[in-house]
Amino acid sequence: MSSCCAARRHLEDAEAVRQGASLLPIAVVGGGPVGLAAAAHLLERGLEPIVLEAGPTVSTAALAWGHVRMFSSWRYNLDRAARSLLERHGWTAPGAEEFPSGRELVGRYLEPLAALPELAGRLRLGTRVTGIARLGAGKLRDAGREAQPFELRFEDSEGRQGRILARAVIVASGSWGNPSPAGSSGLPAMGEREAADRIRYGMPDILGADHGRYGRRRTLVVGSGHSAIGTLLDLGELARRVPGTAVFWAARSADLTRAYGGGAADQLPERGALGQRLRRLVETGAVELLAPFSVDEIRRGNGGSLTVRSIEGRAVEVDELVVATGLRPELGILREARLDLDPALECPRMLAPLIDPNLHSCGTVRPHGAEALAQPDAGLFMAGMASYGRAPTFLLATGYEQVRSIAALLAGDVEAARRVELDLPQTGVCNSERRLPGAGAGPSCCTPATPEGGNREPGPAEDLPCCGSAARRDMAQLGPVG
Numbered sequence: 001m002s003s004c005c006a007a008r009r010h011l012e013d014a015e016a017v018r019q020g021a022s023l024l025p026i027a028v029v030g031g032g033p034v035g036l037a038a039a040a041h042l043l044e045r046g047l048e049p050i051v052l053e054a055g056p057t058v059s060t061a062a063l064a065w066g067h068v069r070m071f072s073s074w075r076y077n078l079d080r081a082a083r084s085l086l087e088r089h090g091w092t093a094p095g096a097e098e099f100p101s102g103r104e105l106v107g108r109y110l111e112p113l114a115a116l117p118e119l120a121g122r123l124r125l126g127t128r129v130t131g132i133a134r135l136g137a138g139k140l141r142d143a144g145r146e147a148q149p150f151e152l153r154f155e156d157s158e159g160r161q162g163r164i165l166a167r168a169v170i171v172a173s174g175s176w177g178n179p180s181p182a183g184s185s186g187l188p189a190m191g192e193r194e195a196a197d198r199i200r201y202g203m204p205d206i207l208g209a210d211h212g213r214y215g216r217r218r219t220l221v222v223g224s225g226h227s228a229i230g231t232l233l234d235l236g237e238l239a240r241r242v243p244g245t246a247v248f249w250a251a252r253s254a255d256l257t258r259a260y261g262g263g264a265a266d267q268l269p270e271r272g273a274l275g276q277r278l279r280r281l282v283e284t285g286a287v288e289l290l291a292p293f294s295v296d297e298i299r300r301g302n303g304g305s306l307t308v309r310s311i312e313g314r315a316v317e318v319d320e321l322v323v324a325t326g327l328r329p330e331l332g333i334l335r336e337a338r339l340d341l342d343p344a345l346e347c348p349r350m351l352a353p354l355i356d357p358n359l360h361s362c363g364t365v366r367p368h369g370a371e372a373l374a375q376p377d378a379g380l381f382m383a384g385m386a387s388y389g390r391a392p393t394f395l396l397a398t399g400y401e402q403v404r405s406i407a408a409l410l411a412g413d414v415e416a417a418r419r420v421e422l423d424l425p426q427t428g429v430c431n432s433e434r435r436l437p438g439a440g441a442g443p444s445c446c447t448p449a450t451p452e453g454g455n456r457e458p459g460p461a462e463d464l465p466c467c468g469s470a471a472r473r474d475m476a477q478l479g480p481v482g
């Protein structure tokens with residue numbers, strides 16, 4: 001940009017500030033299901049959203065796992081405000097009890113939503129946000145900080161830089177693009193980077209586009225969340241179809257109750273069924289379970305194969321590795337904003353006790369809204385998968401409730417922002433705890449830990465039992481997706 005253009009742009013920005021932040025739009029970072037739902041709720045409230053999506057289409061993250069069948073049905077996958085906007089244009093919702101794939105979620109719901117005249121002009125595709133700050137107020141500056149609008153820097157698909165100003169920001173950028181490594185300490189395993197050509201992160205399309213890569217090969221899947229389970233099931237099916245295909249499963253804990261899930265007790269039956277199918281594959285030997293197996297080192301063997309060693313002293317030789325150890329939020333774009341995040345989960349601090357998998361082994365999460373998601377830089381909110389940091393238990397329905405509440409707060413309707421409007425299924429799954437081997441009895445999800453490490457009685461704000469049939473109707477019951 002020439003200096004003359006830059007100066008003019010600066011003057012325009014300054015003018016926008018003078019006109020008052022209220023004239024500026026509310027920026028939504030990420031055009032996934034939650035970002036688009038946020039836009040629908042803002043529009044319903046008479047507010048002006050602008051959605052910035054890094055990918056060339058909406059919801060590029062869900063398209064990346066497009067081959068995966070979701071474990072929640074359309075009943076839980078549609079946002080109310082988005083749905084009513086769509087229905088005003090003659091759209092018909094898919095059957096409430098059908099289970100879409102990721103691709104169908106995008107094709108049947110999110111793409112039609114993004115194409116509506118109300119949204120199309122407010123959506124910028126191919127626009128990756130690279131930084132969020134207060135205009136002219138570095139992170140250290142207190143004076144007048146809250147009067148300053150947010151400045152969002154972005155890069156378009158041709159590498160051009162730009163910026164927009166916003167009166168508020170909802171960060172709904174997910175975490176799909178930021179997978180955790182195989183190494184059990186959270187750092188890449190020794191040799192993991194060098195073995196990159198034999199490693200896939202997330203959920204490869206094993207029965208579709210990627211089947212040639214895994215057929216007649218030995219594959220080790222690392223992880224025990226929803227993505228690992230789905231990958232193991234697909235590999236088990238590939239092994240049935242293609243002789244010579246071998247499947248190994250590295251789970252950090254020998255207690256697999258949580259991975260196998262609630263079975264028939266799970267009120268998201270698809271999710272319950274997945275765990276039970278995996279249990280059968282292990283029991284019949286179609287999947288060889290290595291547990292406990294905490295990946296420490298990956299070394300090349302003969303012909304490019306990989307020898308994977310664990311901290312427990314075991315080793316396995318395989319041709320391919322699929323790493324499904326969870327996701328992390330990309331916090332780099334928030335470096336210049338004031339944040340208050342939990343040091344372990346990297347989610348908003350207030351949210352952490354509600355979603356911490358160390359405490360909530362059953363994945364039970366109390367509904368929560370704008371207050372729990374707001375950051376110290378007033379007007380900045382985390383939402384959707386990004387708001388869960390490293391916790392693996394996010395559900396779309398929870399995200400839709402989050403953005404309903406945030407839009408209400410931004411519209412000044414504090415009462416509606418505080419109200420809980422969430423109705424999710426319950427499960428009886430509450431049967432294992434995540435803790436380091438040998439750490440002794442830890443807190444259960446029903447008796448949250450004190451900072452000192454002991455158990456304490458639930459306080460007034462958390463008097464909701466999370467286990468068994470007493471769980472309240474308005475509590476979200478979630479399953480791991482990492």
Ligand SMILES: Cc1cc2nc3c(=O)[nH]c(=O)nc-3n(C[C@H](O)[C@H](O)[C@H](O)COP(=O)(O)OP(=O)(O)OC[C@H]3O[C@@H](n4cnc5c(N)ncnc54)[C@H](O)[C@@H]3O)c2cc1C
Pocket residue numbers: 029030031032033034035052053054055058059060061062065068069070071072076127128129130172173174175176177203227333383384385386394395396397399481
């Ligand atoms: C395999 C899998 C299966 C799942 N199944 C279910 C299920 O059955 N039911 C359920 O309720 N939940 C499920 N989930 C969990 C969750 O609901 C989904 O991950 C959901 O897509 C999260 O929505 P989101 O909008 O928060 O984030 P995402 O869907 O991740 O969308 C974020 C968007 O932000 C964009 N973006 C990222 N960074 C930037 C940036 N810097 N600037 C601009 N844009 C950016 C991305 O391109 C993406 O389009 C599943 C998750 C996975 C991974």
